[in-house]
Amino acid sequence: MSVPRYWRESKYRYRLIGKRCMRCGALYYPRRAICTRCGSKELEEHQLSDRGRIVSWTVIRNPPKDYERFAPYVVALVELEDGIRILSQIVDVEPEEVKAGMMVEATFRKIREDGTSGIIEYGYKFRPPVESKQDSS
Amino acid sequence: MRPSRPVGIVGYGAYIPMGRLRTSEICRVWGGEPPIEEKAVSAMDEDAVTIAVECARYALRRANIQPKELGAIYVGTESKPYAVKPCGTIVAEAIGASPQVAAADYEFACKAGTEAFQTCVALVSSGMVKYAMAIGADTAQGRPADPLEYTVACGGAAFIFGPRSEKTLAYLEGSYSYVTDTPDFWRRAHEIYPRHGGRFTGEPAYFKHIIEAARGLMAELGYGPNDFKYAVFHQPNVKFPIRVARMLGFGMDAIKPGLVVQHVGNTYAGSTPIGLAATLDQARCGDRILVVSYGSGAGSDAFSFVVEDRAEVPNRDPPVSLFISRKRYIDYATYIKHRGKILR
Numbered sequence: 001m002s003v004p005r006y007w008r009e010s011k012y013r014y015r016l017i018g019k020r021c022m023r024c025g026a027l028y029y030p031r032r033a034i035c036t037r038c039g040s041k042e043l044e045e046h047q048l049s050d051r052g053r054i055v056s057w058t059v060i061r062n063p064p065k066d067y068e069r070f071a072p073y074v075v076a077l078v079e080l081e082d083g084i085r086i087l088s089q090i091v092d093v094e095p096e097e098v099k100a101g102m103m104v105e106a107t108f109r110k111i112r113e114d115g116t117s118g119i120i121e122y123g124y125k126f127r128p129p130v131e132s133k134q135d136s137s
Numbered sequence: 138m139r140p141s142r143p144v145g146i147v148g149y150g151a152y153i154p155m156g157r158l159r160t161s162e163i164c165r166v167w168g169g170e171p172p173i174e175e176k177a178v179s180a181m182d183e184d185a186v187t188i189a190v191e192c193a194r195y196a197l198r199r200a201n202i203q204p205k206e207l208g209a210i211y212v213g214t215e216s217k218p219y220a221v222k223p224c225g226t227i228v229a230e231a232i233g234a235s236p237q238v239a240a241a242d243y244e245f246a247c248k249a250g251t252e253a254f255q256t257c258v259a260l261v262s263s264g265m266v267k268y269a270m271a272i273g274a275d276t277a278q279g280r281p282a283d284p285l286e287y288t289v290a291c292g293g294a295a296f297i298f299g300p301r302s303e304k305t306l307a308y309l310e311g312s313y314s315y316v317t318d319t320p321d322f323w324r325r326a327h328e329i330y331p332r333h334g335g336r337f338t339g340e341p342a343y344f345k346h347i348i349e350a351a352r353g354l355m356a357e358l359g360y361g362p363n364d365f366k367y368a369v370f371h372q373p374n375v376k377f378p379i380r381v382a383r384m385l386g387f388g389m390d391a392i393k394p395g396l397v398v399q400h401v402g403n404t405y406a407g408s409t410p411i412g413l414a415a416t417l418d419q420a421r422c423g424d425r426i427l428v429v430s431y432g433s434g435a436g437s438d439a440f441s442f443v444v445e446d447r448a449e450v451p452n453r454d455p456p457v458s459l460f461i462s463r464k465r466y467i468d469y470a471t472y473i474k475h476r477g478k479i480l481r
Contacts, residue, residue, distance in 0.1 A: 110187060
């Protein structure tokens, strides 16, 4: 990713900020300029929920360039509590422990490094919630 | 040093990565006796910045304030992912505090975090900012087979300071800083691993500075060790904090809640802040806590905090004990991969 693009998108990636259609309420992540449900161009920034459940997942064993050292790793479709579905890497869990319906929460991690001299790209990933067992649902 | 108007901790949060390396595993590879049981190891996608962000988010939640209310964010670390580019700006953006906020990184070996405490207290006390956040976080470095490798670990804690009010968890009575030019441990520019003076890191370094700072603060406040319910000392290993506590007149009961090194390791700038966080997790209203950090190079910051009743209000934020029990063991090979000691 180019440095300007990373800079433009960092706050959305750091804090899970999407867009909400001010006319029909549809949520989008990544953000969109036009609502695909009602066609409105009036969309506002919206803080998405940082918790959700895994809908489906896959284990990446042959990763693309710059992700080799993470393999094998899990990429999942996560349905957030506000109903929107996003793709994310799942961390702090072994691939064989991942289950559909598993509760996860957002965490802040390194996504990719541009070699040893380039920029470090940070953003969200998801993990099992850090909470006492009696708190988990 | 006393603030010109009352200042206290309004929120705090710790974070310890999930990876654990038993030191017996290091002994299996390099020999020797395990100085602690196990140490925390960051995942490959974690660094001092991600640890600082995790701590900062928990601290904000506990403080129940808006990120934009923070007037300053200082990150104390000796594991900066960038030699030039602040960790503080990334933390500020990630928690939603930027752009109207002061941010910088502090370097003072293991006391960089508490050095940030001093600045935050001063900014709040002077009225320049309403709230200020100090973070101590590290992914500590230790050369393979060096005695340091058996203890150095990853983790951190963040503290939000604000004017004393109904939001305060613990108020500050006073602080004391003591520094000298003592070359006990250092890392030159472009070097990956630090070097140290072996046993020289003990008497003229760790013990001298902690004892002088602790005694200096107690003399200024007119207190003795019996006036404190708890004490937190920098914990590079198990022996040093226990010995310095004894030398200052504190018993094991006073240091036990904050003594986490046996299961976490030496998290450098995170060490004393995590110890304070673990102590606050257990403290009750009226308890007085002595906190004394140590950073090589060398210096100590001492603080006296008194816990307020709001600290006893239940909350859902994870205590330090939860991070200690949340772990996944890795072997030495995985550890050196995680810590970048071997590359593809």
